[in-house]
Amino acid sequence: MIQINNISKSFSGRSIVNNISFTFASGKVNMIIGESGSGKTTLLRCMVGLNEIDNGSVLFNQRDFFKLDLKGKKQIRKDIGMLFQGGALFDSKTVEENVMFPISMFTDLSESEKRDRANFCLQRVNLVNANKLYPSEISGGMKKRVAIARAIAVQPKYLFCDEPNSGLDPKTSIVIDNLIKEITEEYNITTIVITHDMNSVIEIGDQIMFIHNGANWWQGTKEEILVTDNKEVNDFVYATKFMKDLKSKF
Amino acid sequence: MKLFFNFGQYFILIKRTFSKPEKRSIYVNRIFEEITILGIGSLGIVAIISVFIGAVITIQTAFNLQNPLVPLYGVGVAVRDSMILEFSPAIISLILAGKIGSSIASEIGTMRVTEQIDALEIMGINSAGYLISPKIIATVLFSPVLVTFSMFLGILGGYVFGLLTGVVTNYEFIYGITYQFIPYNVMYALIKAAFFAFIFASVPAYHGYYTKGGALEVGRSSTKGVVYSSVLILAFDFILTQLLLT
Ligand SMILES: Nc1ncnc2c1ncn2[C@@H]1O[C@H](COP(=O)(O)OP(=O)(O)O)[C@@H](O)[C@H]1O
Ligand SMILES: [Mg+2]
Numbered sequence: 001m002i003q004i005n006n007i008s009k010s011f012s013g014r015s016i017v018n019n020i021s022f023t024f025a026s027g028k029v030n031m032i033i034g035e036s037g038s039g040k041t042t043l044l045r046c047m048v049g050l051n052e053i054d055n056g057s058v059l060f061n062q063r064d065f066f067k068l069d070l071k072g073k074k075q076i077r078k079d080i081g082m083l084f085q086g087g088a089l090f091d092s093k094t095v096e097e098n099v100m101f102p103i104s105m106f107t108d109l110s111e112s113e114k115r116d117r118a119n120f121c122l123q124r125v126n127l128v129n130a131n132k133l134y135p136s137e138i139s140g141g142m143k144k145r146v147a148i149a150r151a152i153a154v155q156p157k158y159l160f161c162d163e164p165n166s167g168l169d170p171k172t173s174i175v176i177d178n179l180i181k182e183i184t185e186e187y188n189i190t191t192i193v194i195t196h197d198m199n200s201v202i203e204i205g206d207q208i209m210f211i212h213n214g215a216n217w218w219q220g221t222k223e224e225i226l227v228t229d230n231k232e233v234n235d236f237v238y239a240t241k242f243m244k245d246l247k248s249k250f
Numbered sequence: 251m252k253l254f255f256n257f258g259q260y261f262i263l264i265k266r267t268f269s270k271p272e273k274r275s276i277y278v279n280r281i282f283e284e285i286t287i288l289g290i291g292s293l294g295i296v297a298i299i300s301v302f303i304g305a306v307i308t309i310q311t312a313f314n315l316q317n318p319l320v321p322l323y324g325v326g327v328a329v330r331d332s333m334i335l336e337f338s339p340a341i342i343s344l345i346l347a348g349k350i351g352s353s354i355a356s357e358i359g360t361m362r363v364t365e366q367i368d369a370l371e372i373m374g375i376n377s378a379g380y381l382i383s384p385k386i387i388a389t390v391l392f393s394p395v396l397v398t399f400s401m402f403l404g405i406l407g408g409y410v411f412g413l414l415t416g417v418v419t420n421y422e423f424i425y426g427i428t429y430q431f432i433p434y435n436v437m438y439a440l441i442k443a444a445f446f447a448f449i450f451a452s453v454p455a456y457h458g459y460y461t462k463g464g465a466l467e468v469g470r471s472s473t474k475g476v477v478y479s480s481v482l483i484l485a486f487d488f489i490l491t492q493l494l495l496t
Contacts, residue, residue: 050368077374088365102373105273 001026002047002158002190007056009039009046016042018214019056026157026190029181029204033195034211035236040194041085041162043211048080048160049073060158078106081151083161087143089135089150095122095142096131099149106154121149125179141168144176152183159184159191165200173197177204198237201225210236260456266378267386267452280384281391288350288385289392293399295349296342300333300400303341304407307332312417325408325418326426331435333404338397339439340487343446346393347479351454354385355475358458359468367459378459386451393447394440401439438494445490446483453479 002024009017016039024030032040045051047058049065058065060076068076089098099118103109109117122128125145130138138146144164151159161180165173181204184191195201201208201222208225210218210233218225218233225237226247238244271277311328358381361367370377405427412418418426454475461471 045368048372050371074374077372080372080374082369082372084365084369086365088369090366090369091360091364104276105373105375 001061002192003059004047005057005059007043007046007058008054009042009051010054016214017046017053020209020211020214020216021056022209022216022219024190024192025207027185027188028191028206029184030190030192031195031201031205031208032192032211033201033208033236034217036196038211039214040211042214044160044162044192044194048077048082078154079157081154081156081159083144083147083151083159083164085162085166087135087140087147089143089146091135094132094134095127095138095146098135098146099153102150102154118149118153121153122146124152124183125149126175141172144168148176148179155187157189159189161191161193163194163196165195165197170199173199174203180204196236198240198243259460260453263378263382263456263459264452266376267382267455269376269379271379271383272375277380277384280380281387284384284388285392288353288388289396292346292349292396295345296396296400297403299345300338300342300403301407303337304329304333304404304409305411307337307404308408308412308423309415309417312412321422322418323422323426323429325412326423327429328426329405329408330427330431333401333408334435334439337404338400339442339446340483342397342400343393343443343450343483344480346389346396346447347450347454347483348476350389351450351476351479352472354451355454355458355472356468358382358455359461359471362459362461363464363468382452382455382459385455386448389447389451390444394443397439397443398436401436441494442487442490445486449482449486450479453482 003022004024005021007017007020008015018039020043022030032043034040042051046053047065053066057067060079063072063076065073065076090101093101096115096118099121100114103114103117107114119131122131122145125148127142127145127149130142130146135143135146144167148161148164151161159180164180165176168176177200180191180193183189193200193204205222208220208222209216210225210230212218212232218228218230220228225233228234238247307329308325311325312322315322315324358367361381367377367381370380409423409427412423413420454472457471457475457478458468461467
């Protein structure tokens with residue numbers, strides 16, 4: 001479980017994240033949604049200390065992250081798997097080496113055990129026969145999948161995914177979404193997924209926070225989000241003709 | 251003001267770079283990797299430049315020594331002393347600052363803007379230690395080797411081209427390079443080389459590490475890294491020469 005309290009962050013005087021509080025449950029897919037530029041990525045980066053926050057606190061299973069010393073922070077970070085918006089794969093390493101990297105860094109497994117673990121993770125994301133390729137040699141969707149495999153390689157307690165299926169075809173998107181859901185439930189992970197894809201929200205969202213202008217504008221479940229009368233949420237949810245048509249049918 | 255800020259930030263980064271590694275064996279492997287990429291990869295350019303500079307110094311000195319009162323073995327002395335005292339440690343370091351420095355700054359800068367450094371941090375890895383310390387250690391260890399190699403090839407180049415062009419005889423040249431040879435000078439050159447290597451590895455690493463933005467800024471960091479390390483090398487060349495030779 002991760003609790004965030006009153007998190008605020010501004011860049012050179014411009015407020016980007018504005019006093020956000022929320023509790024992200026474990027074993028659930030917690031979704032952060034909102035327009036592009038609303039501050040979703042910034043919030044996620046603040047939560048793990050990649051951006052310094054101006055105000056607020058973050059508790060990972062009751063441990064106050066910003067009150068910990070460097071060693072304590074590292075300890076928590078070892079339990080975090082993160083999927084960056086751009087993948088952030090190590091481009092000097094092959095697909096397999098990317099996934100093996102955190103395993104080598106934090107376990108004392110033998111070379112073949114590490115390889116087995118990496119291959120197990122790569123199979124989980126349906127990526128076979130790409131082990132020896134470099135990130136520059138694979139497609140965007142494959143990169144995302146490698147990044148997920150790397151994020152789950154050392155069995156995280158917390159999994160953060162920043163737009164895991166942007167740039168993917170609809171079919172692969174659903175595969176990735178379901179994979180995230182599955183591992184979340186299987187290992188009781190506290191998962192946070194940033195998306196602006198309503199399909200994902202309906203497919204796997206357990207709890208949803210809607211961010212608007214850097215504030216926690218609305219929160220609820222996927223059933224609630226379809227029937228809320230909050231104007232900004234409605235504008236977002238029913239932005240496409242498809243969703244509008246669907247709504248008028250009910 | 252900006253200068254003091256950079257100075258402070260640089261030292262904080264160096265301190266983080268040399269804090270206790272997560273896993274020693276991985277860092278040791280990284281050092282060997284970097285020696286291969288940065289050190290061995292520079293042998294070619296160092297060889298070519300050294301041979302030709304040695305040759306040019308020989309021919310020019312011989313040309314200037316046409317006064318019959320000055321003995322021709324002066325050519326050997328000139329080649330030896332210019333290579334050992336100044337060319338190999340300082341000029342080769344400037345060239346390496348261009349080659350190695352720009353590659354360090356752009357590699358680390360690219361890793362910064364594509365969030366690879368953030369990815370390391372999130373895994374609980376000290377990114378500065380993991381990325382920068384093997385590069386600094388590798389260059390500081392290997393640069394004296396390159397400089398020794400350069401001294402040797404420079405003198406050899408002078409010898410070969412001196413004989414080929416006939417400006418100096420075998421006997422005079424050999425007599426010249428052994429004439430009043432001071433072994434301490436080589437020591438002095440190697441100390442300088444190691445010191446300069448620290449500069450041209452750490453300064454570009456610093457600029458790369460704090461890159462903000464995208465591809466354009468990576469290029470800028472790389473330029474800055476090379477320019478600042480070159481200026482620092484020249485300044486310290488002056489200071490170290492004063493300290494070590496007087
Ligand atoms: N490092 C930064 N410096 C200045 N402004 C930033 C920085 N990072 C993000 N921003 C600004 O914060 C706003 C929100 O960005 P972001 O959190 O990436 O949005 P989202 O992920 O919701 O699309 C944007 O307007 C962006 O320009
Ligand atoms: Mg974003």
